[in-house]
Amino acid sequence: MEENKQEKIVEMFDDIAPTYDKANRVLSMGVDIQWRKKACNETFDRYDKPIDLIVDVACGTGDMMNYWDKQAKKNKRDIKKIVGVDPSVGMVQVGKEKFPNFEFIISDATALPVDDESIDILSISYGIRNVVKRxxxxxxxxxxxxPGGYVVILEFTKDDKKGLLFGVKDFYMNKVLPKIGGFISKNREAYEYLPNSIEGFLTSDMLQNELNDAGFTTEFSKSFSMDISTLVIAKKR
Ligand SMILES: C[S@@+](CC[C@H](N)C(=O)[O-])C[C@H]1O[C@@H](n2cnc3c(N)ncnc32)[C@H](O)[C@@H]1O
Known part of the structure; x- marks a missing residue:
């Protein structure tokens, strides 16, 4: 049952892969760029050890790997290796064409092809919501x-308080976004999945509690884009 659900999600990403970047640019209106950079910079500020390995899980078409690379250069940090992991062959195919020098591996978030305690920084941007066995x-x-390394999560989180902007957000996510995303990708269902999967996901607090239970302590958490998106940086104890 869970395997089937996960397979369907990955197939959906295979299907929208060719238009993913274009739809993302339009739908996010570029706001995510600033937060991707912030995720990198806030993590570099906290982690002053040499960086042997960054793994970007659910790397998709590779943008977050590119930000790690670019921001490291700006911060004068040396990264020995950046690896992207994603189960969608279609998404990774696009990523490889965009970034031929990056290393991509086809695998699932629950089976990382690395040794125990080998990663300095693990990021997952807009990916954890799609992992069925979270x-x-x-x-x-x-x-x-x-130990002492970091997990960095960017994700659409569920709102626990229906504030003033709730109506605007709700309208954008449930009415505007599926139309535009559906038009660009020709897969309306995939962009109806997005608001539904956010509704079925966690609030920022719940996400941090799960991380805590898994052995991580939150050091940074902030919501943005009318609280649709959250950045959490947590340290492995
Ligand atoms: C919305 S895209 C995000 C891609 C990229 N990280 C970004 O920021 O643009 C979600 C990605 O999660 C991947 N994904 C889905 N299920 C996954 C799983 N179980 N483990 C790892 N990645 C998964 C999909 O293949 C897809 O590439």
Whole structure:
């Protein structure tokens, strides 16, 4: 049952892969760029050890790997290796064409092809919502990250308080986004999945509690884009 659900999600990403970047640019209106950079910079500020390995899980078409690379250069940090992991062959195919020098591996968040305690920084941007066996993935992250290393999550989180802007947000996510995303990708269902999967996901607090249970302590958390998106940076104990 869970395997089937996960397979369907990955197939959906295979299907929208050719238009993913274009739809993302239009739908996010570029706001995510600033937060991707912030995720990198805030993590570099906290982690002053040499960086042997960054793994970007659910790397998709590779943008987050590119930000790690670019921001490291700006911060004068040396990264020995950046690896992207994703189960969608279609998404990774696009990533490889965009970034031929990056290393991509086809695998799932619950099965990272790395040694125990070998990762300095593990990021997952707009990916953890799609991982059906999330708790298993968090245990896998804890296995693979060095003690004192970091997990960095960017994700659409569920709102626990329906504030003033709730109506605007709700309208954008449920009415505007599926139309535009559906038009660009020719897969309306995939862009109806997005608001539904956010509704079925965690609040920022719940996400941090799960990370805590898996052995991580939150050091930074902030919501943005009318609280649709959250950045969490947590340290492995
Ligand atoms: C919304 S895209 C995000 C891609 C990229 N990280 C970004 O920021 O643009 C979600 C990605 O999660 C991947 N994904 C889905 N299920 C996964 C799983 N179980 N483990 C790892 N990645 C998964 C999909 O293949 C897809 O590439």
């Amino acid at each position: 708790e298993e993935a968090f245990r896998e992250f804890a296995r693979a990250i060095k």
